[in-house]
Amino acid sequence: MDPKYERIADERGAIGARAAERRADGGASRRRGPELEDAILDAAWDVLIEHGYHGFTYEAVAARAGTSRPVLYRRWPQRDDLLLATLTKFWQPITVPDTGSLRDDAIGFLRNANADRAPTITFMSVQLADYFRDAGTSFDELRHTLLPPGQATAFETIVAHAVERGELPDVPRPSRVVNLPFDLLRHDLLTTMRAVPDESIVEIVDEVWLPLLGARPRPQERHPHPRPGRS
Missing domain, CATH: 1.10.10.60 (Homeodomain-like)
Structure with a gap:
């Protein structure tokens, strides 16, 4: 032509x-x-x-x-x-409490996440499994990607507030330790495919996270009843 x-x-x-x-x-x-x-x-x-x-x-x-x-x-x-x-x-941020107490901030945030995010976290982890595999990434990396640039995670903010109040010393802490409560909540959500019981949230904070940070709940803050399955 x-x-x-x-x-x-x-x-x-x-x-x-x-x-x-x-x-x-x-x-x-x-x-x-x-x-x-x-x-x-x-x-x-x-x-x-x-x-x-x-x-x-x-x-x-x-x-x-x-x-x-x-x-x-x-x-x-x-x-x-x-x-x-x-x-x-659709991944809207959850309000980070500022109650004046490290323990109450942590438990409050986990309760909010449990109520607001349980369906979304479960859905994203299951429906995006192929994406995580193809992209070579993970839910945790995706969660950080969805944060606005430079914004701290919820538990980084909670710990920073506790340091400002003098509840915790101002020392370096591994990100894995700081963000552990949310990771444990997500683990429970994925293994049970339902909202996490409140006693499990309290246990995550009181028995796992606070001891790792070198902090202990005040006596009046401790869970007042024995947890099921414990002697």
Whole structure:
């Protein structure tokens, strides 16, 4: 074919592709900026819940959102970019208590997480198992990725408050130790697939975490009743 006609054919093809994209957008093309992004992320969350990571495709999300794949590609060039944006929107931070007591802050936060996050933590750990394997990452790494840049974890904040109040000495502590209560809560959620009993939350703090930090609950703070299964 003459090069001139090849160029014309290419141009017609590009024009046709753009027209197809506009048609695929349909009503979604009238949504712009944050409104369109919110609609896409809402649709992406629904797809992730219903179909898991392997079903989390541009095609499925675009169809659910009533838009086209190019619209998604322009905002999130890689599928994992769209996944992280979706999780960031729906992984809302839990308020960190500041009660004036290290123990009460820790137990209060775990209770809040247990009530608000139990379904989400279980869902994410199960539905994203393939993502963790493919990406070579873990739930803990994902949790840190979802935090705003430079923001401390909840238990880093709780420990920092305790240091400021003089409840704990200002010394370096391993991140694994500081964040242990949440990790133990998540472990219990995943092994039982249900909310963690309150006595287990108290036990995590009183019997495991505070001793590791070199702190002990005041006598009036201790659990007043023996725990089931203990002699």
